[in-house]
Amino acid sequence: MWQWGERWVRMSNGQRWSSVRCLFLREIMEALGSIHIHVVACMCSAQSFKTVTMQVALLYWIDQDPGPTLWVTSTKDMAVKEMKGRIKPMFNDCEPVAQKMPTHRSMCTTREVYFPGGEFRITGCDSEADLQTTPYRRLVLDEARSYPKGALEMVGKRVRSFPHSFKKVIISTPDEENDALHKAYLEGTQEVWHFRCRGCAHEQELKWGEAGVRGGVKWTTNEVTKKDGRWNYPELYKTLHYECEACGYEYWDIRSNGVDRVWFATQGRWIVNNHEAPKDYRSFAWNALLPPVPSWEDQLHEMLEAISALSFGDFMPLKVWVTETDGKPWTPKMQYIGDQKILLKRCADYDPLDTWQQEVDRCMTIGVQGKGGRHFWVVIRAWSWGGWSRLLFAGKVFTYEEIDKLVAEWNVPARNVLIDSGHFAQEIYAAIMARRYQWKALKGEDASHFLVDGVRVIWKRTYVDPMAGKVVQGRRPPLLPVFLFSKSATVYMLLNMIEGEVGIWELPHKDEMSEDYKTQVTAYEVRPETDKRGIQTMRIRSKRENHLADCERMQLVFAAAKGFLAGEAAVEKPLIDVFAE
Numbered sequence: 001m002w003q004w005g006e007r008w009v010r011m012s013n014g015q016r017w018s019s020v021r022c023l024f025l026r027e028i029m030e031a032l033g034s035i036h037i038h039v040v041a042c043m044c045s046a047q048s049f050k051t052v053t054m055q056v057a058l059l060y061w062i063d064q065d066p067g068p069t070l071w072v073t074s075t076k077d078m079a080v081k082e083m084k085g086r087i088k089p090m091f092n093d094c095e096p097v098a099q100k101m102p103t104h105r106s107m108c109t110t111r112e113v114y115f116p117g118g119e120f121r122i123t124g125c126d127s128e129a130d131l132q133t134t135p136y137r138r139l140v141l142d143e144a145r146s147y148p149k150g151a152l153e154m155v156g157k158r159v160r161s162f163p164h165s166f167k168k169v170i171i172s173t174p175d176e177e178n179d180a181l182h183k184a185y186l187e188g189t190q191e192v193w194h195f196r197c198r199g200c201a202h203e204q205e206l207k208w209g210e211a212g213v214r215g216g217v218k219w220t221t222n223e224v225t226k227k228d229g230r231w232n233y234p235e236l237y238k239t240l241h242y243e244c245e246a247c248g249y250e251y252w253d254i255r256s257n258g259v260d261r262v263w264f265a266t267q268g269r270w271i272v273n274n275h276e277a278p279k280d281y282r283s284f285a286w287n288a289l290l291p292p293v294p295s296w297e298d299q300l301h302e303m304l305e306a307i308s309a310l311s312f313g314d315f316m317p318l319k320v321w322v323t324e325t326d327g328k329p330w331t332p333k334m335q336y337i338g339d340q341k342i343l344l345k346r347c348a349d350y351d352p353l354d355t356w357q358q359e360v361d362r363c364m365t366i367g368v369q370g371k372g373g374r375h376f377w378v379v380i381r382a383w384s385w386g387g388w389s390r391l392l393f394a395g396k397v398f399t400y401e402e403i404d405k406l407v408a409e410w411n412v413p414a415r416n417v418l419i420d421s422g423h424f425a426q427e428i429y430a431a432i433m434a435r436r437y438q439w440k441a442l443k444g445e446d447a448s449h450f451l452v453d454g455v456r457v458i459w460k461r462t463y464v465d466p467m468a469g470k471v472v473q474g475r476r477p478p479l480l481p482v483f484l485f486s487k488s489a490t491v492y493m494l495l496n497m498i499e500g501e502v503g504i505w506e507l508p509h510k511d512e513m514s515e516d517y518k519t520q521v522t523a524y525e526v527r528p529e530t531d532k533r534g535i536q537t538m539r540i541r542s543k544r545e546n547h548l549a550d551c552e553r554m555q556l557v558f559a560a561a562k563g564f565l566a567g568e569a570a571v572e573k574p575l576i577d578v579f580a581e
Helices: 002-008 023-033 051-065 076-093 128-132 151-157 180-188 234-236 259-265 297-311 317-322 332-344 400-409 425-434 487-499 513-521 547-562
Strands: 039-044 068-071 112-115 119-122 140-142 167-172 191-196 204-205 216-218 242-243 268-269 281-286 362-370 373-383 389-397 418-419 440-443 451-453 455-457 457-463 480-486 504-506 524-530 536-542
Touching: 002 400, 023 039, 023 051, 023 259, 023 268, 023 281, 023 455, 039 051, 039 180, 039 480, 051 068, 051 140, 051 167, 068 076, 068 151, 076 119, 076 440, 112 504, 119 151, 119 524, 140 151, 151 180, 191 259, 191 504, 204 268, 234 297, 259 268, 259 451, 281 440, 297 317, 332 487, 332 513, 362 400, 362 547, 373 400, 389 400, 389 513, 389 547, 418 425, 418 547, 425 440, 440 547, 457 513, 457 547, 480 487, 487 524, 487 547, 513 547
Parallel strands: 039 167, 039 281, 068 119, 068 140, 140 167, 191 281, 362 418, 389 504, 418 440, 440 480
Antiparallel strands: 112 119, 191 204, 191 268, 216 242, 362 373, 373 389, 451 455, 457 480, 524 536
């Protein structure tokens, strides 16, 4: 198909197809022309030759191997525009296909062309009648992310009448993670283009770089490129380059149609990431950095503006950039990247498994959840004086036995295991009694503080009857201590810890923190609210799931009760062990 395309097909700008500029498409086109490949899924950025590639395949099929073909796009109206504006002109520009074009009006309508050997029809995914009737040998599913739920699976059944010669092509910019398009890509070979470095011959994926990590698209941030918080884009573009992740070789000629852009698109190969895919199922993914035409300067501008909008709570520009420029599916966690930046300032150079000389005690806090089946969120921290602490573990487990295993693995004293009893109280009390009252029950209260011996504190101890409401024969078990804590006070304390205003609240390297932790621990925010009387108050709001943030709040209750939050870090004090009583 590639050689056929080189010879006959013209690009949309009127120039002939160029193998020099579009070599990365060769493997895709060969898969489209192979009788041994039945499914091809492409997840890619916008304006990166995806539709043109499909038009090449369509012309090849009509000329070399005709058969009934259905092209599905977003809507019927879009189908008519696509037919008039792109497909029919290309039929007429390609000499072998033009010779087969029917001359009678009834054989060439606004959405159908009847070629010898099989008709071609284009329709929208909003037309159920077209998707449910008439078998087709080939399906071209363009912009599949726009299809209503279930449409992709439904139209895919139209090829059942051709079990040995069918071809199903799914090609689109991505949308949501794990939607129909993303799943179609994951079921295939998951091939990603890797270019070969001119400096060291190392093969690597073309990607955007990260600060402090070698490789990818890079630019310089200084007083010239960014002054007073505003980007000077003309100066910024002068620093835009690509850096090899292995040797650091820099590519500077990356302007549109530049020499290095052609190098990226021609000097490389597709690498398979899913070797367990069916033999007749290939899938490909690429972003807007790869095709020689889209400007990197425009892509960088779009990304920086999207990140700026994210700081104001508007994540849609970032979603558009991720899906249509970076060619990756959107996951809702991405919209919280702006919140998570503050965590990077708390990262310290330590291994959670190593001995920390300053450690005085450690604590495990547990949040109990029922939605989706019983599961637990767990945080383990080591504490020292002056509010100095280090995160050792954060994650999710599903049974009490797994919690016991973590307690043993991380050498947490059983008396320092604190579990939230705000919900499922009787179950929690039973678990505590089964462990001889060593675990401690905590419960959040709406009070801003508690008065204990005339002193305002964020926690207090009370006692409950763990068998209240149950019929008990003989001697009742001892009362169970429950530690009440202020919800609002612990939120404020956690925010201050994260901001670095109180204590030394340390996290391991960013790569060792899970996405769940980074998302949940930054879930709380405090915003001013004005009531009808014009009185302004501060309101605590959780923007998303906050289970690990709640576990960190309970860690602060532990630290306050043990005296770790008072005094300087270097000053040792007698350890208050209220949890051992």
